[in-house]
Amino acid sequence: MKCPGQDSRYWDEAAIFEASCPKCGNTVEFFKDDSSRPCAKCGQRMANPRIDFGCAAYCPYAEQCLGGLPPELAARKKELLKDRVALEMKRYFGNDFRRISHATRVARFAEQLAAVEPCDLAVVLVTAYLHDIGIREAERKFKSSAPRYQHQEGPPVAREILASLGAEAKLIDEVCDIISHHHQARPGDSVNFKVVYDADMLVNLEERQQAPSPLAAEELARRIERAFLTESGRSLARKTLRAA
Structure with missing residues (x-):
C-alpha cells in the first residue's frame, strides 16, 4: 500500500x-x-x-x-528519533507516571548538560529516556529493582524498542551498553555515558531532597562534589538542588 x-x-x-x-x-x-x-x-x-x-x-x-x-533531514534523523523514543517509553510504562516523570526529567537535565559537553545528543537523549526501561522486567523476574537486575534486563527491552523504530545499529549498541551499567561508572566511559549518569544522579538527588528526610546541607554539598562525573553536572546540581 x-x-x-x-x-x-x-x-x-x-x-x-x-x-x-x-x-x-x-x-x-x-x-x-x-x-x-x-x-x-x-x-x-x-x-x-x-x-x-x-x-x-x-x-x-x-x-x-x-x-x-x-x-x-538525514543529518537530523538521529536527533528526531528521541521524540518517538519518548512516546514508546511512555507507552511501555503505561500508568506508571512516577517512572515516566523520572525518565522525562533525566532527559531534560541531559539535554542541558549536552549543550556544554562534547557528546552525541541523539545517543544521550535516547538513553536518558530508556535508562530505567529494564525495571519492570527486573521486578517481574526478581521482585527487585536493584541496579544489577536493571542492567541485565534493560538492554534487551531497549534494543527491541529501538529496532522497531528503525534506529541505526551503532546507536542501538551504544545506548544498550550505557543502559547495561548506567548506575556504575567504569574507567574510560564516554562523555555520552557521563552526561546520562550525571543527569540521572541529579534527578535521584532531587527526589531524595523532596523526601521526608532530605540530606542535610553539608552532606548534600559533599555528595554533589563526589558523585558527579562532569563539572557541568556538578554546576547544574549546585544550581538546581540548592535552589530547591
Whole structure:
C-alpha cells in the first residue's frame, strides 16, 4: 500500500505549487511528493519547502518511499528519533507516571548538560529516556529493582524498542551498553555515558531532597562534589538542588 501522504489520489489543488530558488530567486515548480528539485536557471537543488518529513525521522522505509532523504533531514534523523523514543517509553510504562516523570526529567537535565559537553545528543537523549526501561522486567523476574537486575534486563527491552523504530545499529549498541551499567561508572566511559549518569544522579538527588528526610546541607554539598562525573553536572546540581 502506498503511503497516503504521497499518493496522488489524495491530492488537492495545493499539491502542485511554486517556490523561489534560494540562490537565484528563479521560480521552481514542485509536486507535493518531490523531496527536492533542481533550479532550471542556476542548477541549485533545493528541498521541497512544504513536504512533511516527520515520519521519515523514524520510518525504516523512508528512503524507499521518498527516493532519498534531503541532506538536512538525514543529518537530523538521529536527533528526531528521541521524540518517538519518548512516546514508546511512555507507552511501555503505561500508568506508571512516577517512572515516566523520572525518565522525562533525566532527559531534560541531559539535554542541558549536552549543550556544554562534547557528546552525541541523539545517543544521550535516547538513553536518558530508556535508562530505567529494564525495571519492570527486573521486578517481574526478581521482585527487585536493584541496579544489577536493571542492567541485565534493560538492554534487551531497549534494543527491541529501538529496532522497531528503525534506529541505526551503532546507536542501538551504544545506548544498550550505557543502559547495561548506567548506575556504575567504569574507567574510560564516554562523555555520552557521563552526561546520562550525571543527569540521572541529579534527578535521584532531587527526589531524595523532596523526601521526608532530605540530606542535610553539608552532606548534600559533599555528595554533589563526589558523585558527579562532569563539572557541568556538578554546576547544574549546585544550581538546581540548592535552589530547591
